Amino acid sequence: MSRFLSAEAECLAPYTPGEQPRDQKYVKLNTNESPFPPAPGVLEAVSRGEVKRLNLYSDPTCQALNDAIAQRYGLRRENVLTGNGSDEILAFAFRAFCGAGKPVAYADITYGFYKAQTALFGLDSRIVPLRQDFSLAVEDYLDFPGTVVIANPNAPTGMAVAVSDIRRLLKADKNRVVIVDEAYVDFGAESCVPLVREYDNLLVTQTMSKSRSLAGGRVGFALGCEALIADLNRVKYSFNPYNVNRLSILAGIAAMEDGDYFARCCAAIEENRDWTVRALEKRGFTILPSLANFLFAKSDRIGGEDLYRRLKAAGVLVRWFDSDRIRDYVRITIGSRQQMETLVERIDRLLAE
Structure with missing residues (x-):
């Protein structure tokens, strides 16, 4: 750090992204990306002609993209805000709905970005432990007087909370905002x-x-x-009005409109997830019940850090968190069937050593 860093910046708790190696070819199962290319219409939308228009600003209202999203979910344009990834949307929400007299609550084991935003905006927070089985109980949040943030399904566990429980939380106190982060909802959750x-x-x-x-x-x-x-737009226009670039707007519209391709990709991930669960359980792994595009798993024969490092050396990247309660686990992204078969084959080699 430089001598110019402010005291406030020194107190930040930056989020640590998953590894994005460029110098070696890996079977990359560590950052929950899709193994499939974007919908065919995306390539057509991001055309040479549109690239030539990058000299012009994008539409700050993202009207066409908002319309496509609203139509997909049976809502109105006014019910939608688009951003530069859901991380930016979450940052807008933390700024809009948390602050003086408005603390925020989230689980102790969940998406690390929430902690980073809490530090960035200097917020008061309540960290609520997951239950012993890593489930989230809404009873633990019913009396909290501030904003509640729930990743559903949760990351890195992959476990989901029933919509009926979210409804209980909403009804318990209608004077607080409940943010439900559904980054992984399309793989089997409600x-x-x-x-x-x-x-x-x-x-x-x-x-x-x-x-x-x-x-x-x-x-x-x-x-x-x-x-x-x-409220979110008030924050957006105070920070970055042109937050979604021209090509991403077009890509987003095309991806949202191709429902068939979306459904096929999600179904393939769910099928590969089920196959991987069965394969790992046969090898003595304990796996939490996931409705996401990843598994949270631990072996009865090798520790989490050791498994992560040895798989990396064998050309397979998974995610390991050096954190209390979950140190024995690794998070495994669900990729193509070939990728998952390679993972299992490499694990067999390690267990045989």
């Missing part, structure tokens, strides 16, 4: 989006990085009542 029409204190965030194969395009969105979306 979405809270239908509740947006009933509760003006619900904000749902989603991303096109996972189920729509646009991790490099950086497109995320929020769904909520018109007033909540207006």
Whole structure:
């Protein structure tokens, strides 16, 4: 750090992204990307002619993209805000709905970005431990007076909370915002989006990085009542009005409109997930019940860090978290069947050594 760093910046807790190696070819199962290319219409939309128009600013309202998202979910344009990935949307939400007298609560084992945003904005927070089986119990949040953030399904566990429980949380205190981060909802979990029409204190965030194969395009969105979306826009226009670039807007529209391709990719991931669960359980692994595009698994024969490092040396990247309660686990992204077969084959080699 330089001598110019402010005291506030020194207190930040930066999020640590998964490894993105460029110098060696890996079977990359560490950052929950899709193994499939974007929908065919994306390539057509991001044409040479559109590239030539990069001298012009993008539409700050993202109107066409918002319309495509709204149509997909049976909502109105005013119920949608798009951003540079769902991380940006979450940052807008933390700034809009948390602050003086408005603390934030989230689980002790969940997406690390929440902790980073808490530090960035200097927020008061309550860290709520998951239950012993890593499940999230909404009873632990019912009396919390501030904003509640729930990743559903959770990361890195992959476990989901029932929509009926989210409804209980919304009804318990209608004067606080509940943010449901649905980055992984498309792989078998139930979405809270239908509740947006009933509760003006619900904000749902989603991303096109996972189920729509646009991790490099950086497109995320929020769904909520018109007033909540207006609040987010107030933050957006105070920070970065042109937050989604021209090509990502076009890619997002094409990806959102191709429902058949989306459904096929999600079904393939779910099938490969089930296959991998069966294969690993045969090898003595304990796996949490996942409804995401990843598994959280531990072996009865090799520790989490050792498994991560030895798989990396064998050309397979998974994610390991050096954190209390989950040090024995690794998070494994679900890729193509060939990738998952390679993973299992490399694990067999390690266990045989």
